[in-house]
Amino acid sequence: MRRKIPSTAALISFEAAARHESFTKAAQELSLTQSAICRQIGSLEEFLNVELFRRSKRGVKLTEAGLSYSRRVAQQLDAVERDTLSVMGQQGANVIELALVPTFGTQWLLPRLKDFQQRHPEVTVNLTNRTRPFLFADTNFDAAIYFGDADWSGTAAHRLMSENPLPVCSPALIGNQQQLSAEQIAELPLLQQTTRPYAWRQWFNDRNLNVPRDMTGPRYELFSMLAQAAMHEMGIALIPPFLIQRELAEKRLVVANPHALSSPKAYYLMIPERKVESASLRAFRDWLIEQSHAYELPSR
Template identity: 50%
Template sequence: MLPRDTAQRLTLPSLAALAAFEAAARHLSFTKAAEELNLTQGAVSRQVAGLEDQLGLKLFERVRQRVVLTAAGAAYAAEVRDGLARLSAATVNAMAFRGAGGVLNLAILPTFGTRWLIPRLPGFFQRNPSVTINFATRVLPFDFAHEGLDAAIHFGDAVWPGARLHRLMGEEIVPVASPALIARAGLKQPADVLSVPLLQQATRPRAWAQWLVAQGLAPDRAVMGPRFEQFAMVAQAAVAGLGLAIVPRFLVEEELKSGALAVPFDRPVTSAEAYYLVYPEEKANRPAVAAFRDWLVGECAAA
């Protein structure tokens, strides 16, 4: 019996064949695939034919002078495309290790990333010029083992199995609206919010209920209103006068300073949850992770 790793190598198609198949599957054309890969159409056809022989199944069939994927071909194409993308990313990451600091693949919350973190990053890169950070957006917890990410900015409770968490900051949430809406709706006291649409943020479904209860109001209408995926979208909807938003104050500082948004009654509620830097236990001593952790924790402490 062949060793397992030897058997795997014998059944693994060549990268050239996989690249030719993926391009042909994406374009549904051997001619366009050949143009993309700078090959002849015949070379692409031979690569795909060899791959079909190795797999023992048809990946394409001809229908009315065009090629279409078989059911097996369509399923295989999705897996191959994902695998080639992972290999490409791994290669870029490996090349980045030519610097001393390495690579940090970081998941960020979209609005926190664009409005708070990224404007401060020049300070990090001044201290750590050899570290490369790759950014991805995630709004919900995920499995580090399957995402290829080294660390994440997380909002919620201090719970993430198999990972270390460092508390960064809490937040105050406040109601905000455009000055025109505040004047038009006559928003003068907390109970007045019940007369206007309440803009909802998808990952904070309890935010309005928490604020209403803190004001001694019934939360009956707390989840009624247009729903948005990100705080930036909620803030823009509020600027446009679509309703009243409940948001972390520090994420709308620019709109508050410019007058695009206003707080009709300054009765903030402190969130029970907080922002955390989180990363797997086994990556705690990676130079890029450690450098980013030390800088970010210090940055938040000074903020």
């Protein structure tokens, strides 16, 4: 059955004309004549049986339908361009499209990824930020790293590591003290992590404290944001130490109290069941588990 899709040339001409709201500028951008742009858009309007532009002596202006359609066309053309560049860049290489939570990717995975590249130069790993589970069937992702309970339908889960966050802050908040008691921490501004809303409550409960304001304070979506806020003396934050190794080493952040918050949740590598036999993914899985175990081993 033939698809009901206009010509690519017409869509590209329309997208450029809609973006500029000018046939002349679209023609200049695409190295075409203005009459060629007019013909392409005219054929598109005829195909759709919808007026996309209102013409006047002063120029053209998108109709309501034209504005709506232009936004959708632009998104689809961008997606086609990304996919095309991706295929051109692969040149037959084995590519893993990995979705992962951002701070874990930048602070823990990326500093180690060179080792995987050296061991498996035939495999390319592309990273994209995703903070929530999704349907693999609706995306081009081959695997994902996320923090949770491994309850992700249609996937094989491989545990990497726990978070075990510690209270950290700027050295200025501690002053000359070696550490702060739970009672002292309760008096400081508590920096909250959006996806861990009960973290401070759980930490204080572990210390047998009931702190009425344990869920108050500014909220940040990423641990990297929490770290920046803590370094700027805005309060104290619960952050997994493996995400702030450099900040701790350089004393821009210090551990305010050695009690770590334990959690049944962990970081997992999730691979869709239909891809578990992929040689590239198996190599990446084995390397990633090796790296995570090597990191956790010294703390046991």
